[in-house]
Amino acid sequence: MLTPAERELMLVQWNATQCDYQQDLCVHQLFEQQVERTPDAIALVFEGQVLSYSHLNGRVNQLAHYLRDLGVGPETLVGLSMQRSLAMVVGLLAVLKAGGAYVPLDPTYPRERLAFLMADSQVTLVLTHQLRTAHCFRDENMRVINVDADWQAIAIRSQQRPQSEVTPAHLTYVIYTSGSTGRPKGIMVTHHNVINFFTAMNQRFPDDTQGIWLAVTSISFDISVLELCWTLTRGFQVVVQSDEWSLLHRPQGKATSKELEFSLFYFANDTTQLSEQKYRLLLEGAKFADAHNFTAVWTPERHFHPFGGLYPNPSVTSAALAAITQKVQIRAGSVVLPLHDPVHVAAETFRQAGAMGMKLLTHLLGQNLDELAEKIALYRQSWRQHGHAGAGHVTLMVHTFVGTENTAVREKVRQPFLAYLRSSVGLFETLAQSFLQYPQTDQKARANLKQPSTSPDRGASNPTQPKMSNDFARGYHSNLENLSQDDINVILSRAFERYYETSGLLGTVSTCLPMVERFKEVGVDEVACLIDFGVDTDEVLASLHALAKLKDESNVHKTLEPLAAHIKRLGVTHMQCTPSQASMLLFAPECQSTLDSVQRLLLGGEALPLALLRQLGELVSGEIHNMYGPTETTIWSTTQLVKKGTDTIAIGRPIANTQVYILDKHLQLQPIGVTGELFIAGQGVARGYLHQPALTAQRFLPDPWSTEAGALLYRTGDEARYLADGSIEYLGRTDQQIKLRGYRIELAEIEAVLRQHEKVADCVVLVREDVPEQKRLVAYPVVRQGYTLTTSELRSYLRDRLPAYMLPAACMPLSTLPLTPNGKLDRRALPVPKEVEHEESTVQAWSRTPIETDHTGQNTARSGDAIASSVRGPDHSLVCTARREHKTFGRRDTDITSSTNEAHQSHTYLFCSAAALVVAPFGTWKHHLSEYREVPSTRPT
DSSP states (O other): OOOHHHHHIIIIITTOOOOOOOTTOOHHHHHHHHHHHOTTSEEEEETTEEEEHHHHHHHHHHHHHHHHHTTOOTTOEEEEEOOSSHHHHHHHHHHHHTTOEEEEOOTTSOHHHHHHHHHHHTOOEEEEOOGGGGGGGOOTTOEEEETTTTHHHHTTSOOSOOOOOOOTTSEEEEEEEOOTTSSOEEEEEEHHHHHHHHHHHHHHSTTOSSOEEEEOSOTTSTTHHIIIIIGGGTTOEEEEOOSSOOSSOOOTTOOSSOOOEEEEEOOOOOOSSOHHHHHHHHHHHHHHHHHTTOSEEEEOOOOSSSTTTTOOOHHHHHHHHHHHOSSOEEEEOOOOSOTTOOOOOHHHHHHHHHHHTOEEEEEOSSOOHHHHHHHHHHHHHHHHHTTOSSOOOEEEEEEEEEESOHHHHHHHHHHHHHHHHHTOHHHHHHHHHHHHHSOOOOHHHHHHSOOOSSSOOTTSOOTTSOOOOHHHHHOOOSOGGGOOHHHHHHHHHHHHHHHHHHTSEEEEHHHHHHHHHHHHHHTOOEEEEEOOSSSOHHHHHHHHHHHHHHHHHHTOOOOOOOHHHHHHHHTOOEEEEOHHHHHHHTTSTTHHHHGGGOSEEEEESSOOOHHHHHHHHHHOOSEEEEEEOOGGGOSOSEEEEOOTTOSOOOOBEEOTTEEEEEEOTTSOBOOTTOOEEEEEEETTOOOEETTOHHHHHHHEEEOTTOOSTTOEEEEEEEEEEEOTTSOEEEEEESSSEEEETTEEEEHHHHHHHHHTSTTEEEEEEEEEEEETTEEEEEEEEEEOTTOEEEHHHHHHHHHTTSOGGGSOSEEOOBSSOOBOTTSSBOGGGSOOOOOOSOTTOEEETTTOOOOOBOTTSSBOOOTTOOEEEEEEOSSOEEEEEEOTTTOOSSOOGGGEEEOOOOOOOOOOEEEEOSSSBOOOOOOOBOSSGGGOOOOOOOOOO
16 A cells, blocks of 8 residues: 555656646747748758758748648648658658648558558558659559659749648647557657657757757657657757668678669660661660670560561671670560460469579569569579579660650650550550559549649549540450540550659659669669660660669669768767667777767667666767657657666656556556556647547546546556656566567567468467577467468568568477466477578478578578678678668578679570560670570470
């Protein structure tokens, strides 16, 4: 029993946090006040790009007006799917100024998870700025705004403050966290909540008005609000850390990704130009490729349709090119089976190509990059299984025109590309089918969001465009005679827009670079740039200089500056990170001199180990703060200035207008020093869970100690106890939720996903720490009797459904789960995972064999552990690195680089269409005809 004095101490004195704050303002209004105070001061820095407070505010206002024209207002949820950049911050603030609330949609998440987030949040508008992310949001109810590509239309808007009806009671953001039921839950946070938090930070750090803050946190996590929003209300210079930079030290000069070969490809279907212009483009282009270190020239070959044009057989064409070039390889770009052959065996074709040891040529007409990535993975897998040296070679043919201005390029290539599609009945049929598979109508979205006054977004319905007939909309039966001219125009127009955004190298160097990186990610080795699809010859030849620049910039061996060196160079004074990130920061040799300049280091998101604190205490000359708080109570709820040399780490005391209670199972106060569950009340408590009233009622309880009507008490599920001085010690969880490297993870959600697999009868997932301070997720599935489960199957299944940080680092299949005598799961009896020798080892119910190693026999995926291993084979060495950012379950092909320089050889290529088995003979020629070799093959009849 508590004495009255103890109750007074815990209920009143230790929770006396009342503080006045600006309850009539919203987040963006505090930012605007700072703009008025320091208009010319630097607000944002990103990779050499700089924006002052006034310039940032002007851009934000322009985008906010654009969003207002689209109907964004209070309580409108807007998806934000942007990589880290200035545009990401502009987009976030613009949504708030328009009156809406943002929903982070991480473009690295699996498509299935993104689809769930969009469906659950019911967003109908998404902001992005990467061409590569457009395919993730292809839905008839969705409108996608590409901030970079659409900036010309956005920039004509006013830079003055937009009018909005938003109030502090309206939502600021909805952030999704892991859910114990197997589905993520969206947490609704209001401006009122955030403004109170800002007040608390002003109180905790009253003197912080000038400094350089390094922002490292994804906007999918609420602590990013402190880094990107609170800092901009206080006048900080905010340096946005790139996605590319690692917290790990990297040797200088090491490339960040593999080299991508560039070649020129001629299909020669255009019938509008004179013959001499076609030959000129071929010959001059070959000489340019030779002089600018392109890998090859793919020559055209005459077919039984306009492709190939007037060109003779490839031997004659190759002889002509060999006479005028020095070093470029010469290849025959032959596709024997027509592209419209309805044989849907493309995936098996890739597998066969790997089994036969053949190089492979494919394209993106009728398939997207995600589908191509899966097929390339099959190709590599088959290649390895059949014992071929190296990893094979995949060439991707894409339409290419690189210019200096994106809008001009779009208009320049539109009509030639449409004519190109019309020239082949087969291509047209493929695209018609593709169009019906991925419709781009958005009538429902238009019912909810108004059209902008000018420059409608690409892919959206436009009243001036021809509409598809009802007959065609009901179905397509490969009968082109049934199509009206309007139907054809609709298909071609939509196909062009989609292809321009997602499937070609069309645009400027800067807009094409992300697409090149995407090609690398999916496993492409060579991009064959199709340049002869009807654009004027002089303009194509002139554009080759920009293409060469794209090639060179794509393969620059970037030096990823270690974060420690980055902090030192920029003079960073403040930063916030998880203890795991801080631990990796200590690996850098220059760390000792670097952290000496940091005035305040905020650590939170997971438990702070005492050993790490002692290490940091010796290196950080400024203050170290331990921060605690769930997303449901708005970022941080308690903080503690950690004293160096302490033997106890506490999470501190509650921040402004926040109350903390430690209760027993009957919701009664626990005495000092006694463990209980942590409850949080006050102005930071969020509205609840989006569309989940039952769960909201379960976790957000009426506050029995508040005099404010409707006050809530959030049940954290964390165990804690009061220390004698009134600070709080965190002790762990009351349920299966864990914090791993700063990520909040419900183990039950991973288990729920595993149990949905048809071959898994039961499972358990837990965190193991078999090596001190090295935690990892381990899954123990029970495979159904009579079934087998391969590593690639399970890895692919989980990767399609869970974000990378939730993927188990190891898997240990069992025949049954161990139980205690009273029938409960005996977690202590679960075995330590062992490593296996081959990635494709079969997982069987009786085997107790883990499935997370790669083909080198090394464990390369530990959900964030940094592992570097080198194993030598008979002819070469492989260096395998599982980077912290990947957190992949199993092997990642792009992390494996070979030190072997493979001599140029003749190869057989297998040409793969998305819709047909396309096989052709192919001879790779060394430069001169005396060195010509052709690998014989049988043409299909």
